[in-house]
Amino acid sequence: MAYLDHAATTPLRPQARAALEAHLGITGNPSSLHASGRAARRVVEEARESLAADLNARPSDVLFTSGGTEGDNIAVKGLYWARQAAEPRRSRILCSSVEHHAVLDAVRWLERDAGARVEWLPVDSQGRVRPESLQQALRDPADVALVTCMWANNEIGTVSPIAELAAIAAAAGVPFHTDAVQALGQVPVDFAGSGADALTVTAHKVGGPVGIGALLLRAGVAITPLTHGGGQERDVRSGTLDAAAAASFAAACHAATTDLGQQAQVMGRLRDRLIAGVLAAVPDVILNGDSDLAAGPDARRLPGNAHLSFPGCEGDALLMLLDARGVECSTGSACTAGVARPSHVLTALGASAAVARSSLRFTFGHTSSESDVDAAVTAIGPAVERARRASALVRDRG
Numbered sequence: 001m002a003y004l005d006h007a008a009t010t011p012l013r014p015q016a017r018a019a020l021e022a023h024l025g026i027t028g029n030p031s032s033l034h035a036s037g038r039a040a041r042r043v044v045e046e047a048r049e050s051l052a053a054d055l056n057a058r059p060s061d062v063l064f065t066s067g068g069t070e071g072d073n074i075a076v077k078g079l080y081w082a083r084q085a086a087e088p089r090r091s092r093i094l095c096s097s098v099e100h101h102a103v104l105d106a107v108r109w110l111e112r113d114a115g116a117r118v119e120w121l122p123v124d125s126q127g128r129v130r131p132e133s134l135q136q137a138l139r140d141p142a143d144v145a146l147v148t149c150m151w152a153n154n155e156i157g158t159v160s161p162i163a164e165l166a167a168i169a170a171a172a173g174v175p176f177h178t179d180a181v182q183a184l185g186q187v188p189v190d191f192a193g194s195g196a197d198a199l200t201v202t203a204h205k206v207g208g209p210v211g212i213g214a215l216l217l218r219a220g221v222a223i224t225p226l227t228h229g230g231g232q233e234r235d236v237r238s239g240t241l242d243a244a245a246a247a248s249f250a251a252a253c254h255a256a257t258t259d260l261g262q263q264a265q266v267m268g269r270l271r272d273r274l275i276a277g278v279l280a281a282v283p284d285v286i287l288n289g290d291s292d293l294a295a296g297p298d299a300r301r302l303p304g305n306a307h308l309s310f311p312g313c314e315g316d317a318l319l320m321l322l323d324a325r326g327v328e329c330s331t332g333s334a335c336t337a338g339v340a341r342p343s344h345v346l347t348a349l350g351a352s353a354a355v356a357r358s359s360l361r362f363t364f365g366h367t368s369s370e371s372d373v374d375a376a377v378t379a380i381g382p383a384v385e386r387a388r389r390a391s392a393l394v395r396d397r398g
Contacts, residue, residue: 001327002327002371002372002375002376003328003367003372004274004327004328004362004363004364004368004376005330005362006205006367006368007304007305007330007361008330008363009205009210010204010205010206010207010365010366010367011367012209012248013206013207013208013251013252013255015207015251015252015254016203016207016209016248016255018251019244019250020209020245020247020248022244022247023244023248024244026040026043026244028040029240030043030241031230031232031240040241040243043243043244043246043247044064044241044243044246046247046250047243047249047250048062048064048246048250050250050251050253050254051214051249051250054253054254055189055191055199055201055216055253056190056191056192057191057216058219060234061191061218063215063234064237064241064246065212065213065214065215065233065237066211066212066213067204067210067213068100068179068181068201068202068205068213070213070237071200071201071202071214071215072100072177072179073102073226074223074236075148075200076093076103076107076110076146077109077110077226078223078224078226079145079146079197079198079222079223080093080145080146082222082223082224083145083146084145085224086222089142089143090142090144091115091116091117091145092116092117092118092119092145093107093110093116093117093144093145093148094119094134094137094138094144094148095120095147095149096120096121096129096149096160097120097121097123097348098123098150098153098156098349099150099179100150100154103148103150104344107148116145119137121133121134121137122348125350126290126291126300127153127156127158127288127290127345127348127349128160128161128300129149129161131165131168134149138172138174141172141173144172144174146175146176146177147174147176148177148178148179149165149177150179150180150181150182151178151179151182151183151194152180152183152186153345154181154182155288155343155345155346156289156290156305156307156345156349157289157305157306157307157363158290158300158301159183159290159300159302162178166194166196166197167195170195175198175221176198177197177199177200178194178196178198178199179200180200181200181201181202182205182302184201184202184205184206184253184257185206185253185260186260186264186299186302187260187297187299187302188260189257196216196218197221198215198216198217198221198223199215200213201213201214201216201253202214203248203249203252203253206252206253206255207252208245208248208252209245209248209249211242212248213249214249215236225237225238256366261296263366264296264299264303264304265295265303266368267295267303268295268303268304270304270364270369270372271303271362271364272293273370273373273377274306274376274377275287275293275306275308277374278306278308278376278377278380280377281377281381281384282310282381284311285308286308286309286310286311286355287306288307288308289301289307304363304364304365305362305364306362307360307361308360308362309351309355309356309358310358311354311355311358312358312391313358313384313388313391314357314387314390315331315357317387317391318358318360318384318387319331319360321383321386321387322376322379322383325379327375327379327380329363330360330361331343331359331360342356342357343359362376
C-alpha cells in the first residue's frame with residue numbers, strides 16, 4: 001500500500017517504539033512515593049523535560065493529556081470558564097472558522113450550553129486568519145474570554161501567523177490558544193516564541209503512540225479543569241500518567257524536531273512531485289490552500305500536505321477507488337471520515353458544496369517515499385475518470 005494519510009496518523013518511529021518497549025514493564029504509579037513510583041515519576045519528568053526542550057517551553061508548562069482532542073477541550077473550555085468566573089461579562093469567544101472539530105465543537109458546545117457568544121474569525125482565500133481581522137474583532141476586548149486559532153490547518157495545510165495573532169491578543173489582555181497538532185514536526189513550533197498562552201500537540205502525528213499528547217500552558221494563566229481526581233498535571237488534568245507513553249512521545253517529538261529543515265525539504269519534494277503528477281493526469285484539478293510551496297522555517301504551507309479538488313467527482317467514491325488500487329489518502333480530517341457533508345474548511349474559503357465534496361488530502365511523513373507518489377500518480381487518472389462516470393450516471397438518473 002502507498003500510505004499518504006500521515007496527517008491522520010503516522011507510523012511509530014523506531015525511537016518511539018524503542019522507548020515504549022523499554023518502559024512498558026514499569027510497575028509503579030508515578031504518583032506513588034515508594035521506589036517503584038519514584039522510578040516511574042522519573043521517566044515522566046524526563047519526558048516532560050525533553051518535550052519542553054524541543055518546544056522551547058519550561059518543563060512546568062508541559063501537561064500530559066490523552067491527545068489533541070482532550071488538549072483542545074481543556075484549553076477552550078477551561079480558559080472560558082476561568083475568565084467567566086473572574087469576570088462574568090467575558091462571554092465572547094473569537095475562533096477561526098476553519099478549526100479542527102476538536103475546537104469547533106467545543107466552542108459550539110459552550111455557545112449552546114454555557115451561554116458563550118461566538119464570533120467566527122474570517123479567513124482569506126488560502127484559509128489564513130489575517131492579523132487585521134483579529135485586530136478588528138478585538139477593537140473592544142472587554143467582553144472577550146479567549147481567542148483560539150490553529151497553527152496549521154489539518155485539511156489544506158495553510159500556516160497562520162501565530163506569533164502576530166498572539167501578540168494582538170496579548171496587547172488586548174486576552175488569552176490565546178493555538179492547536180499546533182498538525183504543525184509539530186513539519187514547521188518549527190516554539191512555544192515561548194509564539195506568545196501563545198496555551199498550545200496543543202499530540203504524539204501520533206509525529207510518530208509517537210496513540211493516546212497521549214500535551215497541553216502547553218503558560219505559568220500564571222488561569223484555567224478551570226474539566227476533570228477532577230488526583231490533581232495531577234498542575235491540577236489541570238487529573239489521572240494516572242502513562243510513563244511508557246510519555247517516554248515514547250518525547251522520543252518521537254525529539255526525532256521529528258531534530259533536523260526538521262531537512263525532513264521538511266524531503267516531504268516538500270514529494271508533495272511537489274505528487275502535485276505535478278496529478279496535474280499532468282487531471283489538468284482541471286484544483287490545489288487548495290496556499291500556493292506558495294516553499295518549505296522552510298517561514299513556510300506558508302505544511303511541506304507534507306497536498307489538498308486537491310477533482311471537479312465532477314465525489315471525494316468518498318474517489319477515495320475508495322484509489323484504495324482499491326493500493327493508495328491510501330483521505331477526504332479531510334479523519335475525525336469526520338464517513339460523514340457525508342462538504343468540508344467546512346473549503347466552504348469557508350468560498351468553494352461550492354460540489355467542489356468541497358470532491359476533495360482529497362494527500363499527506364506525507366517520515367516513511368514516505370517516491371514509490372508512494374508514483375503509485376498515486378499512476379492510479380489517479382483512471383480513478384478520476386471512473387468516479388466522474390459514476391457521478392454522471394447518478395446525475396442522469398436523478
